[in-house]
Each structure stands twice: as C-alpha cells, then as structure tokens.
Amino acid sequence: MGxxxxxxxxxxxxxxxxxxxGSGRGSRARWVWGWAYSGILSVLLTLAVLxxxxxxxxxxxxxxWAALFTSSTWNPGTLAFGGLAMIYGSAAVCVLALVxxxxxxxxxxxxxxxxxxxxxxxxxxLSIELLAAVPSIVYxxxxxxxxxxxxxxxxxxxxxxSLLAAGIVLAVMITPTIVAVSVDxxxxxxxxxxxAAYSLGLxxxxxxxxxxxxxxxxGMRAGVxxxxxxxxxxxxxxxxxxxxxxxxxxxxxxxxxxxLVRPGQTLTTKLAGPEPMLAGxxxxxxxxxxxxxxxxxxxxxxxTVWGTRGSTGRTARAPRAxxxxxxxxTPKDRVTTVVxxxxxxxxxxxxxxxxxxxxARGGAALNPVFWFSPSEGAAGGGIRDQILGxxxxxxxxxxxxxxxxxxxxxxxxxxxSAKTARVLETLTVAIGGTPTILLGLAGYVLxxxxxxxxxxxxxxxxVLVPVxxxxxxxxxxxxxxxxxxxxxxxxxxxxxxxxxxxxSVVIPYTWPATLxxxxxxxxxxxxxxxxxxxxxxxxxGAPALPTGVVNAPVQALPxxxxxxxxxxxxxxxxxxxxxxxLVLVLITAGLLSLAVLLRNRFEGARRWTT
Amino acid sequence: MxxxxxxxxxxxxxxxxxxxxxxxxQILDGAKRLVGPVTFELAAGSTTGLCGPSxxxxxTVLRALVDLLPHGLRRQGEVEVLGRxxxxxxxxxxxxxxxxxxxxxxxxxGGSILDNALFGLRHLVRASRTEMHDRVEQALRExxxxxxxxxxxxxxxxxxxxxxxxxxxxxxxxxxEPAALLLDEPTSALDERSRDTVEESVAxxxxxxxxxxxxxxxxQVERLCDRTVRIDLANTCEPSPAAV
Numbered sequence: 001m002g003x004x005x006x007x008x009x010x011x012x013x014x015x016x017x018x019x020x021x022g023s024g025r026g027s028r029a030r031w032v033w034g035w036a037y038s039g040i041l042s043v044l045l046t047l048a049v050l051x052x053x054x055x056x057x058x059x060x061x062x063x064x065w066a067a068l069f070t071s072s073t074w075n076p077g078t079l080a081f082g083g084l085a086m087i088y089g090s091a092a093v094c095v096l097a098l099v100x101x102x103x104x105x106x107x108x109x110x111x112x113x114x115x116x117x118x119x120x121x122x123x124x125x126l127s128i129e130l131l132a133a134v135p136s137i138v139y140x141x142x143x144x145x146x147x148x149x150x151x152x153x154x155x156x157x158x159x160x161x162s163l164l165a166a167g168i169v170l171a172v173m174i175t176p177t178i179v180a181v182s183v184d185x186x187x188x189x190x191x192x193x194x195x196a197a198y199s200l201g202l203x204x205x206x207x208x209x210x211x212x213x214x215x216x217x218x219g220m221r222a223g224v225x226x227x228x229x230x231x232x233x234x235x236x237x238x239x240x241x242x243x244x245x246x247x248x249x250x251x252x253x254x255x256x257x258x259x260l261v262r263p264g265q266t267l268t269t270k271l272a273g274p275e276p277m278l279a280g281x282x283x284x285x286x287x288x289x290x291x292x293x294x295x296x297x298x299x300x301x302x303x304t305v306w307g308t309r310g311s312t313g314r315t316a317r318a319p320r321a322x323x324x325x326x327x328x329x330t331p332k333d334r335v336t337t338v339v340x341x342x343x344x345x346x347x348x349x350x351x352x353x354x355x356x357x358x359x360a361r362g363g364a365a366l367n368p369v370f371w372f373s374p375s376e377g378a379a380g381g382g383i384r385d386q387i388l389g390x391x392x393x394x395x396x397x398x399x400x401x402x403x404x405x406x407x408x409x410x411x412x413x414x415x416x417s418a419k420t421a422r423v424l425e426t427l428t429v430a431i432g433g434t435p436t437i438l439l440g441l442a443g444y445v446l447x448x449x450x451x452x453x454x455x456x457x458x459x460x461x462x463v464l465v466p467v468x469x470x471x472x473x474x475x476x477x478x479x480x481x482x483x484x485x486x487x488x489x490x491x492x493x494x495x496x497x498x499x500x501x502x503x504s505v506v507i508p509y510t511w512p513a514t515l516x517x518x519x520x521x522x523x524x525x526x527x528x529x530x531x532x533x534x535x536x537x538x539x540x541g542a543p544a545l546p547t548g549v550v551n552a553p554v555q556a557l558p559x560x561x562x563x564x565x566x567x568x569x570x571x572x573x574x575x576x577x578x579x580x581x582l583v584l585v586l587i588t589a590g591l592l593s594l595a596v597l598l599r600n601r602f603e604g605a606r607r608w609t610t
Numbered sequence: 611m612x613x614x615x616x617x618x619x620x621x622x623x624x625x626x627x628x629x630x631x632x633x634x635x636q637i638l639d640g641a642k643r644l645v646g647p648v649t650f651e652l653a654a655g656s657t658t659g660l661c662g663p664s665x666x667x668x669x670t671v672l673r674a675l676v677d678l679l680p681h682g683l684r685r686q687g688e689v690e691v692l693g694r695x696x697x698x699x700x701x702x703x704x705x706x707x708x709x710x711x712x713x714x715x716x717x718x719x720g721g722s723i724l725d726n727a728l729f730g731l732r733h734l735v736r737a738s739r740t741e742m743h744d745r746v747e748q749a750l751r752e753x754x755x756x757x758x759x760x761x762x763x764x765x766x767x768x769x770x771x772x773x774x775x776x777x778x779x780x781x782x783x784x785x786x787e788p789a790a791l792l793l794d795e796p797t798s799a800l801d802e803r804s805r806d807t808v809e810e811s812v813a814x815x816x817x818x819x820x821x822x823x824x825x826x827x828x829x830q831v832e833r834l835c836d837r838t839v840r841i842d843l844a845n846t847c848e849p850s851p852a853a854v
Contacts, residue, residue, distance in 0.1 A: 198678055199710060200729060202703060202733050214720050
C-alpha cells in the first residue's frame with residue numbers, strides 16, 4: 001500500500017502542450033498516451049470494482065444500518081447482523097496499538113534524528129525501514145508464538161487470544177512505520193532552525209520542543225495516521241491472535257479494561273474468516289458483510305487521505321505560548337535525553353529480537369535442501385513449491401503493475417493540471433490504503449465466482465496489482481516533479497512532441513525511481529496473505545507451477561505460514577512455519593535492499609509505503 | 611550550573627575587560643587543518659570585524675566559539691569567556707546564552723513577532739509577564755525594530771520583510787543580554803535597502819555591546835568596526851589596527 005508523505009516543494013509539475021498530431025508522429029503518440037492513460041484508468045477501474053462490489057453487495061439484500069451500528073448480535077441463522085462488537089474490537093485494538101506505539105515511535109524518531117550522530121543514525125534508520133517492510137504474516141506468526149503466550153501468562157487468559165494480544169501485535173507492526181515516517185519529517189526541518197535555537201542558549205530538549213517539533217508536527221502526525229490505517233486494515237496478523245469471538249462488548253465502562261484480555265472480533269477478522277465464502281454472492285447475509293466492508297473502507301480511507309493531506313505544505317503552528325520554568329533546565333534536559341535514547345532501545349530490541357527468533361526457530365531455512373525440496377504438508381519437507389508459487393505471483397503482478405503504475409505516474413506527473421493531479425493522486429493514495437482483505441473479497445467475487453476461474457493464480461496476481469500500482473505511480477510522479485524545469489524547457493525548445501518528450505526525457509530520468517517503487521511495492525505484496533487465501537492459494541496439493549488459469553491454484557509462502565501457525569500443535573509444523581517466515585523475510589529484504597540501493601544510487605524521491 | 615540571568619550584570623562588570631580571548635584556535639577536519647591558528651581578543655564594548663575571503667572559515671570560527679561545529683570537525687586551542695576557560699563538548703547551553711550567535715540567514719519561527727522575540731528568553735529567564743515584555747521591548751528598540759512592530763506584536767512574524775527579520779533575530783539575541791554577540795554576515799542575505807537598516811542597527815550597538823562581526827566586505831567592516839581580525843586562506847591570521 002503506497003502513500004505519499006512528502007510532496008516535493010515544486011508542487012505543480014511541468015505542464016505540457018497537447019500532443020501534436022503531426023504526420024508520422026501520430027501513431028507513436030497515440031501509443032504512448034494510450035499506455036499512460038490506461039495506467040490511470042486501471043486506478044479508477046480498481047476503485048470502481050471495489051465500490052461496485054460493495055454497492056451491489058449492499059443492494060442485493062437490505063442492510064439494517066441501524067442494527068449494524070448499534071447491535072452486537074451477529075447470527076446469520078436468525079438474520080441478525082449487528083456490527084457493534086466488531087467496531088468496538090477494531091477501535092479497541094487500534095487504540096491499544098496507538099497508545100503503545102506512538103510515544104515509543106515518536107521518542108525513538110526524535111532520538112534517531114536529533115540525538116544520535118549521523119554515523120550511527122543512518123544504519124539504524126535503514127534497519128527500521130526494513131522492519132517497516134516485514135510482512136504482516138511474520139508479525140502474526142510472532143504474535144501467535146510469542147505474544148499470545150506472553151499475554152496468557154500476564155493475565156488469566158486461556159490461550160492468550162485477546163484484544164490485548166492483537167493490540168500488541170499491531171503496535172509492534174506499526175512502530176517502525178511511525179518511526180520511519182517521523183524521522184523523515186524531522187529530517188526535513190532545515191538545520192538552520194536548530195542552529196538559530198541552539199545559538200540562543202537553549203538546551204537540546206528545548207530546541208527540539210520549540211524549534212523542531214512545531215515544524216515536524218504535521219509530518220509526524222501523518223506517520224501516526226498511516227500507522228492507524230495500517231492497523232485498521234490489517235487482517236491476518238490480528239486474525240491469528242484475537243480469538244474471533246462474536247458479540248463481545250464490555251458490559252459497563254469499568255469493564256472496558258477487563259474486556260481487553262478477552263477474545264474479540266474486528267471488522268477485518270470477520271471479513272477474513274470463512275463467512276464471506278458461506279454468504280454466497282447475494283442476499284441479506286452477503287449485504288451485511290458488504291456493509292461491514294463499507295464501514296472499514298470508510299474508516300481507512302479517512303485515515304489515509306487525512307494522513308497524506310496532513311503533511312502537505314501547511315505552515316508550522318506557533319510554539320505553545322506557555323513559558324517554561326528556567327529552573328532545573330539541565331536536569332530536565334538530561335532526563336529527556338535518557339528517555340528518548342531509551343525509547344530507541346525498544347525498536348532496536350525489536351529488530352534484534354525478531355532476527356534472533358527468526359534465525360533461532362527458522363534455522364531450517366538456512367539449509368539449501370529446505371529451499372529446493374517439495375513440501376510434505378505439515379509433516380515437514382521443504383518449501384520449494386511455496387517459493388515458486390510466491391515468485392510466480394510476484395512476477396505476474398510485477399508484469400501487470402509496472403506498465404500500469406508507470407503510466408499512471410506519468411499522467412499524474414506531467415499531463416494533469418495541478419488540481420486534477422491532486423485528485424488523481426488522492427485516489428491513488430486511497431487505492432494504496434485500501435485494506436487488502438477487501439481487494440481479496442472483490443477479486444474473489446469478480447474472478448473466482450462471476451468469471452468462474454475458481455481458485456486461480458492469475459486471480460491472485462491481479463488482486464495484488466492494486467497493492468503495487470499506487471507505489472509505482474506515486475514514486476514516478478514524485479520523481480517527475482523533482483525534474484529540473486530546464487530539462488523540460490530544453491526538450492520542448494528542440495521541438496519535441498509531448499510523447500517524444502515522455503520517451504526521451506521522462507522515462508530515462510524516472511526509470512530508477514519507478515523501479516524502486518516497483519520493488520517497494522513487490523516487497524509489500526510478497527507478504528500479503530488475506531487476499532490470496534480466497535483467490536489463489538491452497539495449503540497443499542497444487543502442482544508446483546499451474547498449467548492453466550481456471551481452477552489452477554498455487555501454494556505460496558504466506559498461506560503456508562498462516563495455515564501451519566493455525567495448526568500450532570506439531571513441532572515440525574512450527575519449525576516449517578518459522579523457516580518459511582525466514583525465507584519470506586529474506587525475499588522481502590532482498591527486494592527492499594535492491595530498492596534502497598537503486599534509490600541511493602540515483603537519489604530518487606523518497607516515498608513512504610505503509 | 612549557574613543561573614543564566616546574570617548576563618547583564620557580567621557585561622557591566624566586564625566593561626573594561628576582555629570578554630572573549632581566543633588563543634591559537636584551529637579547526638581540523640580529521641588531520642586536515644581548515645582554519646587557523648587564530649588569536650584575538652574581544653574587548654568589552656568594542657565591535658570587532660572578522661574578515662577574509664569566502665572559504666577562509668570565518669563562519670566556522672564563530673561556530674567553534676559557541677560549540678556548534680558541524681559533525682566531524684574538531685577544535686584545538688584555548689578560548690576564554692569572561693576570564694574563564696571554556697570546556698567544549700558538553701552541549702553547554704549556558705555558554706550559548708552568554709555568547710550569542712546570530713546566523714547569516716534570518717530564521718523566523720512559527721508564531722507571532724512577540725513569540726519570536728521571546729523565543730530564547732522564555733526558556734532562560736523566570737520573570738513576570740510585564741518584566742519579560744519590558745526586556746523584549748528594550749531589545750527591539752536596541753535592534754531598531756520597535757517603531758516598525760510596536761503596534762503589531764501579535765501578527766505572524768512571517769509577515770516581516772527580510773531586513774526586519776534579521777533585526778528581529780538580532781533583538782531576540784539582545785533580549786538575552788549576552789556578554790558578546792557574534793554576527794555572521796548579517797547583511798549578506800539582504801537587499802541593499804534592508805542592508806542599510808541592519809547596518810544602522812549594528813552601528814547603534816557600538817560602544818554598548820561587545821560584537822564580533824563576520825563580513826567579507828572590507829568596506830562594511832571599516833564602517834562598523836573598531837578593529838579588524840583578518841583570516842586568510844593561507845591559514846594564518848593577524849590582528850590589524852583598523853581605522854576608528
């Protein structure tokens with residue numbers, strides 16, 4: 001899911017003359033612009049399909065919206081569809097996640113940007129970027145294996161399935177996102193503000209509070225909203241630890257805390273469960289599920305769009321007028337330093353701990369046999385077929401998403417007027433922020449049911465395309481905007497048509513950024529589980545590579561980890577799950593390192609992906 | 611740490627003495643010498659010009675004095691402020707409220723003109739609202755900005771012109787009643803008219819405040835300074851008597 005955070009200062013892109021239809025140039029111009037516009041069309045189409053799915057779903061039966069928002073009874077047998085417990089569940093886990101992640105994330109970001117010397121901060125920043133891209137299925141696995149037992153010990157929670165466990169998993173998952181985006185916002189504050197404040201005799205704490213934070217605040221808030229969007233839309237990691245108990249609401253205000261250590265259900269876990277399969281494709285049951293989808297989509301869209309908006313160009317607010325006491329300045333400064341550096345320990349420990357757990361428990365993955373031998377289900381064996389399946393899905397997705405995303409990026413970056421560009425960009429951001437579970441459900445209804453493909457690898461690959469396209473498009477558009485205006489001017493001064501300009505100026509200038517975007521998007525897609533479970537993957541029994549399209553599922557790493565971890569009794573299964581998780585992390589880390597390498601090499605615009 | 615509000619009294623006490631004494635100050639990047647050795651003294655109440663060609667490291671010297679060197683640069687040599695040797699590397703905020711650097715480009719923080727004028731003061735001093743207001747007013751008068759902003763202290767500081775901003779930065783520093791002011795090319799980012807107004811303000815400080823003024827413009831140094839310290843690219847420096 002790709003979201004822009006920083007827009008380059010030169011907001012309006014180069015405006016181009018309309019393509020001329022000079023003889024001999026016309027067909028090529030049509031080809032180039034056909035390609036570019038089909039990219040933007042794909043974004044609009046995705047949105048249309050998604051909304052179409054939800055709206056037709058709702059229209060196919062009557063949705064009792066009042067009950068959906070106020071009742072907590074969910075019983076398809078009696079056609080009672082109340083969503084309040086799920087809304088409460090979603091709210092509870094997100095609030096928990098934010099309460100845990102925001103203070104730590106912000107403090108760690110401040111420590112990274114304002115306290116650590118660059119030599120230390122740089123590699124740490126990179127590692128946190130890597131953490132932010134770890135697939136959520138891996139966080140889910142850690143949740144089920146580590147956090148759930150921890151919660152079970154902590155309170156009297158049988159098994160540990162609870163809202164609290166889900167909140168902690170989400171907190172762990174979004175902390176790197178919050179840190180990474182906040183560090184970017186802090187780094188964007190010009191050094192002269194710090195210098196001016198330091199030279200007035202302020203301590204570091206005072207400099208951060210009065211000079212740096214007022215400038216970085218909106219960017220840091222955007223980081224939180226992106227984290228919130230991620231937490232709201234996350235299905236699988238929550239699914240694995242929340243217990244999925246319907247109709248649980250706290251009985252009184254005082255019961256809220258107690259309710260946190262009980263199992264619950266969120267909007268996403270309901271949709272990721274078996275019910276969408278059972279509900280068919282019409283009728284009140286299906287309509288109610290679509291109603292839940294609409295609520296979820298609306299919540300996530302508000303968080304993403306608001307989050308992306310928040311960081312653009314608004315001037316910094318005044319520092320609070322409160323006069324601070326001149327007493328105890330130095331001790332206060334020291335305490336703050338310790339607290340902030342201490343906060344950095346947590347993400348650091350997270351990184352080390354996660355690598356440690358993965359290496360210790362997934363050590364099997366370091367054996368080449370594990371990579372190259374076929375699986376024997378839960379009993380052991382290797383994961384050759386799962387790796388092949390994942391690579392097949394990724395390659396197909398990349399093939400479809402690269403041209404579409406590139407085209408959309410070119411249109412946003414060059415063709416559109418400032419206003420249209422903003423609208424298109426917001427739509428792209430919204431697509432990027434869509435919970436993938438909804439993409440999966442829409443894909444399931446469209447491809448697997450309506451078009452009769454059954455479970456098909458191609459359906460899975462297509463469902464992953466909207467995950468990748470926004471990242472590619474936004475990175476490309478950002479790069480085009482950062483293009484020096486002289487280049488554009490020089491090109492047109494030589495009499496190039498706009499399509500020639502795209503081919504000989506824009507593409508050579510932007511391809512590294514575009515490829516970086518593609519790799520970042522694929523790293524995200526590699527770990528997607530929720531949309532694949534319905535559409536494309538099976539745990540066992542599919543051939544290594546499919547031979548057709550209809551009823552041709554594949555096996556893939558995320559599904560493998562998901563299924564094995566659900567069946568967490570057998571030690572072989574657990575070892576397999578950890579090994580697969582390590583392989584998946586290695587694949588994403590590989591994609592990401594390539595992206596970082598490209599970015600550093602060509603200094604592409606910095607873009608954030610959630 | 612000592613209370614920081616003593617800036618004013620110390621200045622008065624030191625009127626006849628030396629505010630800053632720099633001996634054999636060198637700035638190194640690894641083993642490479644970037645600046646120095648530089649030796650000079652700032653007499654209380656004097657305006658001293660620090661000049662030299664661009665790239666000679668004039669601004670770096672100022673930053674070295676207040677412990678704001680960029681990462682990777684080291685300083686060597688001795689610096690005394692108000693007769694006491696400075697121990698660098700401690701993130702010493704007290705030093706920076708005693709010797710205040712005014713950077714080259716005016717930096718205006720979010721908030722009103724008053725917020726900006728109070729920016730350093732409100733952290734350093736515990737005083738009543740009226741007292742603070744009085745100090746700010748005095749500083750703004752000293753920087754020659756009072757007459758232009760007295761009626762609109764609550765308007766955003768972003769509405770000020772560049773020259774006004776620079777004088778606001780000057781006032782912000784003056785409000786701390788520092789023992790010495792370090793001005794880093796205060797007019798180089800300004801157009802001609804604003805330059806004149808800022809020069810007027812700096813000229814008005816002469817005799818009352820201890821100022822070290824960095825400038826690449828010999829004529830400006832001549833106009834504003836009692837004496838000159840020259841840094842050359844040849845990495846040497848010599849104090850030269852200047853026209854008063």
